[in-house]
Amino acid sequence: MTPQIGLVIILIISTAIVFGNYKLIKLWSKVLKSSFGSFLKVSVVGISSLFVLGLLITAGILINGIWENRVRKYDEFDGIKLGWTRDEVIFRKGNPTETEKRVGNTQIDKYSGLSVEYLDDKVLGITKFCDAYDYNKINGLVCNDNLDKLLKILGEPKDVAVSNDKTSRLYCYPKYNVCYEVRLGSIISRYIGEAASRYYLTPEEIKEMEALNAPPKKLVPPEDLPDNLKPKIVKKEKKPFNPDEYLNQNENTDHCAPNLSKAERLKRLALKGNIRETGANTYSGSGGYVSFNYSDSLISCN
Numbered sequence: 001m002t003p004q005i006g007l008v009i010i011l012i013i014s015t016a017i018v019f020g021n022y023k024l025i026k027l028w029s030k031v032l033k034s035s036f037g038s039f040l041k042v043s044v045v046g047i048s049s050l051f052v053l054g055l056l057i058t059a060g061i062l063i064n065g066i067w068e069n070r071v072r073k074y075d076e077f078d079g080i081k082l083g084w085t086r087d088e089v090i091f092r093k094g095n096p097t098e099t100e101k102r103v104g105n106t107q108i109d110k111y112s113g114l115s116v117e118y119l120d121d122k123v124l125g126i127t128k129f130c131d132a133y134d135y136n137k138i139n140g141l142v143c144n145d146n147l148d149k150l151l152k153i154l155g156e157p158k159d160v161a162v163s164n165d166k167t168s169r170l171y172c173y174p175k176y177n178v179c180y181e182v183r184l185g186s187i188i189s190r191y192i193g194e195a196a197s198r199y200y201l202t203p204e205e206i207k208e209m210e211a212l213n214a215p216p217k218k219l220v221p222p223e224d225l226p227d228n229l230k231p232k233i234v235k236k237e238k239k240p241f242n243p244d245e246y247l248n249q250n251e252n253t254d255h256c257a258p259n260l261s262k263a264e265r266l267k268r269l270a271l272k273g274n275i276r277e278t279g280a281n282t283y284s285g286s287g288g289y290v291s292f293n294y295s296d297s298l299i300s301c302n
Helices: 003-031 035-068 086-093 147-154 203-213 243-249 262-270
Strands: 098-102 106-111 114-119 122-129 159-162 168-173 178-183 186-193 275-279 282-285 288-292 298-301
Touching: 086 106, 086 114, 086 122, 147 168, 147 178, 147 186, 168 186, 262 275, 262 282, 262 288, 262 298
Parallel strands: none
Antiparallel strands: 098 106, 106 114, 114 122, 122 186, 159 168, 168 178, 178 186, 275 282, 282 288, 288 298
């Protein structure tokens, strides 16, 4: 017997008892005028009232059960609403124990027995995994309810997704915004959201997800590499200054010419004889002298 039929029966019985008491009291008022008759009337009315009150309480419980088990569309679960920002979820639930990046600019925050999927930092879906203390009902279904009960209440699903190992199925009802994951004939998790098709990733998506979540590669210093992988460094030998070779390559040997570097001026001055530093950044030789400031710019030359 369904709760709805039981409620109707209770209401009929309660109405009959109230109507019968009314008729009985009306009849007794004419027949029983003694003290015993008055006591009998009070007793019958009291017992009947208590019985009717019990029936009404039972009816209230049935009504509450019918309301809780009604089939409807869901937009929130476990204190989280679809469309909330990630900051709002963290404010209410705390920081996740793990965050997993997914394809398509999505990510999943994992909590104990719960995962929240985001698209562009907005809640896209909520998955609640079953445990021994989970009694939350969604459309009258709780954890470990069997597949037959699921199909009896909600009918055939619009979409069915199958896990890669073929051991689980996700029965989806977009009309109600809800999916149920079933394994070994029993419900093991519930999903609230509009993207249930993303629940089971394809092998290609799994590889891409693993790449997104892989830790950054650690750079190995060259000295720690094996000998066959170490870069070869070729040292270029510095040739000593050769005045004759310099004269063959440069016609102008004026060390006071404009736009010359300090090194070039000293080379040209050295062509005219030995030079030595005679002061702070000042160099002299038989062919003249040059003086530089702290930034090696020319101050004077002769």
